[in-house]
Amino acid sequence: MASHDQRVGYGLPTLLALLLHLGVLVVSVISLPASVPEPTSSSIVQATLVSTETTTDRAQRTEETRARAEARQAEEESQAEEQATAEAERQRQQEAERQSLKEARLEAEAEAARRAQEAEQQASLREQQEAERRRQEQEAEAQQRQEEEARRQQEAEAQQRQAEEARRQQEAEAQQRQAEEARRQQEAEAQQRQAEEARRQQEAEAQQRQAEEARRQQEAEAQQRQAEEARRQQEAEAQQRQAEEARRQQEAEAQQRQAEEARLAAEEAEQAIREEAAAAEARQGQEAANAFINLVKRAVEQAWVIAPNVSQGATARVAVRLGPSGELFSADISQSSGDSAFDRSALQAVEAAAPFAELRQLPAPVQRDYRQFNLLFRPGEVR
Amino acid sequence: MQFKPFTRSLAIALSLAFLAGCAGKGGTQDGSMDGTGTGTGTAGTGTAGSGQVSGTGLGAGSGQMADSRIPEVRTIYFAYDSDQIRSEFESVLNAHARYLRSNGSARVVLQGHTDERGTREYNLALGERRAKAVERFLNIQGVSSSQVEVVSYGEERPAARGQSEDAYAQNRRVIFAY
Amino acid sequence: MKLLITTWLAALLLMVGSQAQANLTIEITRGSDRATPIAVVPFAGGEALPEDVAQVIHDNLARSGYFDPLPRGAMMDRPAESGEVRYGNWKALDVRYLVVGRASQEGNGYRLQFELIDVSGERRMIGETVTSGQGELRAAGHYISDEIFEAITGIRGAFATRIAYVTAQGVGDNIQYALYVADADGRNSQQVLSSSQPILSPAWSPDGSKLAYVSFETERPAIYIQNLATGQRVRATSFEGLNGAPAWSPDGRRLAMTLSKDGQPEIYIMDIGARTFERVTNSSSIDTEPDWSPDGRSLLFTSDRSGGPQLYRLQLGSGEVERLTFTGNYNARGRFAPDGESIFLIHRGGNGFQVARQELDSNRLVVLSESRQDESPSVAPNGTMVIFATQQGNNGVLGAVSADGRASFRLPAAQSDVREPAWSPFLD
Incomplete structure (x- = not known):
């Protein structure tokens, strides 16, 4: 295809071609750094560690690591303190x-x-x-x-x-x-x-x-x-x-x-x-629960306006269900006293005494047990 | 105070007392009865208050003047919860009895009253009991029952208002209403 | 076999498990005696009307002793219907019930719309539209108060009833007596009789149309029966001696009374239609102040046959007389409660003459009033309250106390020196 007789230098194209070939070689040999292989599930802690390392945020990371180290130290210290106090306890x-x-x-x-x-x-x-x-x-x-x-x-x-x-x-x-x-x-x-x-x-x-x-x-x-x-x-x-x-x-x-x-x-x-x-141990858990029960009892009693003209021996039972933060999910008459005014006064007492936020102060495994209970309204000699 | 009129009144009182052999017990009314009470003093202890001498004189029963005139004292008083004629009023009753006996055409209405304590209808019945006690007394003295009528006003017509023992005492009465 | 056992065990565990969860029961043994907190919000549009109906309701509920209405100044907002209620506001004030409504003029009368709301339950309990004619606004308020009272307490309201009473003006021999009839709250009083002689013992007929009373206008006590609507009256008795303490039988056909025509005060029963009299007590003592039991089969009366006045019960069928009161030495003027299970009376104790209640099955006597010169107790037809006459200084006033003794107060009266109150039956 050379109609004109042009002097084409072979230098530049050869150089380029060489470079190209070298580049291909380099690229094929050098591999990008691969991610750390995931640990197997035989370890106790089920966690996947994902590292998002890039060159640009290395500076940020060092800061972070320092901060983390400090925090960890502080934690360790406080933990040590806690342990010490726990020990003392x-x-x-x-x-x-x-x-x-x-x-x-x-x-x-x-x-x-x-x-x-x-x-x-x-x-x-x-x-x-x-x-x-x-x-x-x-x-x-x-x-x-x-x-x-x-x-x-x-x-x-x-x-x-x-x-x-x-x-x-x-x-x-x-x-x-x-x-x-x-x-x-x-x-x-x-x-x-x-x-x-x-x-x-x-x-x-x-x-x-x-x-x-x-x-x-x-x-x-x-x-x-x-x-x-x-x-x-x-x-x-x-x-x-x-x-x-x-x-x-x-x-x-x-x-x-x-x-x-x-x-x-x-x-x-x-x-x-x-x-x-053996009982000493169980008692501790029970005391916390008793405190909650007493609190519920006192709060409801304070809020209960007893209906007038109540006949002697009237009793009503209310089934109460609380949400996780002690809010009232439901309060229903499970056993009526036969007097609708008395029943209503009992329900109102529960509604007015709720929410029972102190539920969260119970130890976690115990909380669930106290989200459901009955209240038996049985007035003593009021007058 | 003038001495002379005093001694005169005293002399009259003494002689009348002797004459009638009056059984003046010297009792006094409860509280203050303005002029309608009959405080008969025993001989000698002249309680010559205002204008009482003539009253006591007649009340002590001289026997001469009472028959033609309605006796002055027309109210007798009673003790709490009681319909018993008190002895200090017997002379009053006797005077009225005498008057009624000697004036066959005279009519009297005995009005019974009580103090305000207690329930109204029960007090009406109590007032009637008092008036009837006086009526019985008069009958025993020979007064014919056609001349005597009984009405009770219970606590409805108090003579004195108030809650003192004084006021109450003034209200527990039977009145001779001619 | 194994399957059977395992399923049975599973069922058992399930039952036990669920039981264990619902097993915790906390006993609530105390509450407070206080009156139920309620708020009666002024009716929207009510300012334009001649009567403040919400205030009538407020006062009625307060006077019953069972409610503690919130003062208007404490209300944060004024909803007119249940949709507008912000429950948080009312719960913060510990208000348990809310009454809201609207009032407007309609033609020649008025239209009232009200709702009763349970605040803790956040629900509407009852709602109604009431129309009233001219001058009947207060009556509409009483009607609404009755509805509210019954919805909350289950007891029929007695706010739409009336009272009768006697007044005395003057002193000594110049006292002018008058017999009045008014609304149960003391308003709208109307004179029924005026006299210069004493008037006593007014008694309502069971249908509320007539009053029997004792009048001295002939200078002797006599019993009259007067028709309230027409003003016409009849003299029922005029025997010699006492004619007093008229008491209507529950069927309205007979009148028990005290007559002393036979020598001493005894109880007689008069057949009003036939004008016949039957003597039912026989003692040499005072027998007076009869009252019929609600079933019409016995009479309560005062007698001093044991020395002082006590209350006795006469069984009309058998003639048996039984003494009821043994506490203290003065118990008189007994009145049956409408359920027939207790009586109200005047009892003299260490504090003078006071209104008391005695349970008929236990014979337990409880003093209700705090004043010292009480007489003439009269029971509301729903049994919740007793009005009576008492003294304030030298002036006679009407007092009221709730049947359980919790609340007591004075009744306003337009006149002074008021006595002998009588509560009407239900007027419907």
Whole structure:
């Protein structure tokens, strides 16, 4: 295509071409700085770090890093302070805990001692009562026996008297017969009289013997009775001995029981101490919640204008739901008092007392539990 | 004060007292009764106030002058919550009884009143009770019931206003209205 | 089997879980006795009318003792209808209820429109348009007050009722007596009778059309019955002795009264139509001041058969008489409450003669008034208030106290030395 013969220099185009080729080479060899590879999700903190480094904001970044470093220092310092105060708090609490534990232990010991004492006292009391009762029983028995004795003696005397009576009667009869005989004998001879006399004497003797027999029988009976007496006395003594035995057994049992109770008391004391420690922790969380409850109660009571002419025993229940900042989501009558004016006054009390901003002061996990509750309106003796 | 008229009045009073054997008890009214009260002094302790001598003289019952004229004293007073005739007024009642007995054509209306304490209708009944007590007294003295009428005004017509014991005492009364 | 158990357990847990959440119950055992705060906003357009209806409502509610109306000066703005209400303003003042409205002239009369608003609930409770004729603005205000009162308390309002009372002007034997009838707030008084002799014991018939009263105009006490609309009257009794304390039976056909024609004051029942009299008490003491129970089956009366005046109850069917009051030695002039469960009376205690209330089931007596010279209690037909006569210095005035004793005040009267008030029944 060269119609004119022009002297075209090969220098410039070659140079350009070389440069071009060099440029391509350079570009293909040199690579832009690549982004830092993302850390894997096996780390604890789920965060992606994005670095937006450019040359232009390096100055700004150094400022930032310095500021950040300072802030971090300040934070660390404050954290250190907080930790220190927290430490101090914790120490104080521990102290308090230790104190309370000690006190609890002392109390428990005192309790145990007291309870042991009480058990003793009760056992001795029971003992006394038992002895009393037994003594009373024995007295009753002795009395009964005495009465029986007397009765038997009376019977014996009666019998004796009867025997005497019989003897007297018989003597009288005998005398009668003697008189008759004498009369007859006066008619008859002396032999008959003698024979009669002899017979009479025999009869008399026979009677005497009978009387003696009777008397001997009575004596025998009396002796029998005495023997029975003696036997009964022995039985009584045996019973007494049994009673004593039983009493001794009970004493032994009582002592055993005392020992048992003392042991149980000690066990309970130990358990109480353990429970206290656990409860102390839970209590702290509960106190904050109680403060909130008291606040709600007081605020509602202050705002409650009780409807007039309220009948005694009127109660209404209001179901309350709060939002996250303690604002009133809803207040509904869940149990009506039957008096619409009373119900309305209860609802108004809640509406006027809301919002309960103090909800946010509760520890976060507890807050949710206190966003729903019931209010039971039950006026006491207002007038 | 002039001595002479005083002694004269005193002498009259003494003799009248002797004559009638009047049982002047020397009682005084509660509070101040302006001129309508009957303060009978016992003999000797001359309570010669203004113009009372003639009043007491007649009240003490001389027996001669009362019959033809309506007795001057026409109001008797009562104790609180009571319809009992007080003994110091018996002479007044006797005077009226005498007048009525001797003037068969005379008519009297006994007006019963009470003080303002308490409820109105109950007080009307109390006033009537007082007036009827006076009526009974007159009947016993021989006054015929056709001559006597009873009306009660309760607390409606007080003689004295106010809440003092004085005012109350002035209102608890029965009036002889001829 | 496992599935069954797990589902059952899940259900249980669910129940327990939900229970645990709603389980917290806080007991509210105290509140305040104070009157309910309410605000009655002046009706828009009301300045042009001859009567300030909002003020009538304001005063009525205040006088009932149950409400504490906000003074106008404290109102931050004056809405005329529920749409214009800025609730925050009223909640800041702790106002629980709001009354707003409009008033305008319409033809020969007026048109009033009102709404009752629950402020804490931010909702409209009732609203109504009322028309009234000339000169009836106050009556319209009373009607609206009744509606508001009933909507809030559930009790029928008694603001549209009337009272009767007696006045005495003068001293000694020159007293002029008069019998008046007025609105329950003491306004619009009209003279019914004028006399130079005492007038006592006015009593409204149950339909509110007649008054029975005792007059001494014939120089003896006699019972009259007067028709209020026509002014015509009839002398019902004029026996010898006392004729007093007329009391209408609930059916309006009979009148209980005190007559002493048989020797001492006893209670009689008169059949008004037949003009027959039946004696129902029999004692040698004073029996007076009867009052019918709301069911018409018994009579309350004062008797001093036990030595001093006490209240007794006579069962009309069986004739049985039962003593009711045992506290103190003077209890008289008993009046039944409209529900028949308590009585109001005059009780003399350490503080003089005072209005008191006694519950009939427990016989517990409570003194209501704070003044010392009370007499003639009369109960409002809705049972919420009692008016009575008392003394202010040497002047007789009318006092009022709420039935539970919470609020008490004086009633304004156009006249001086007022006594013997009687509250009318509901007039509809």
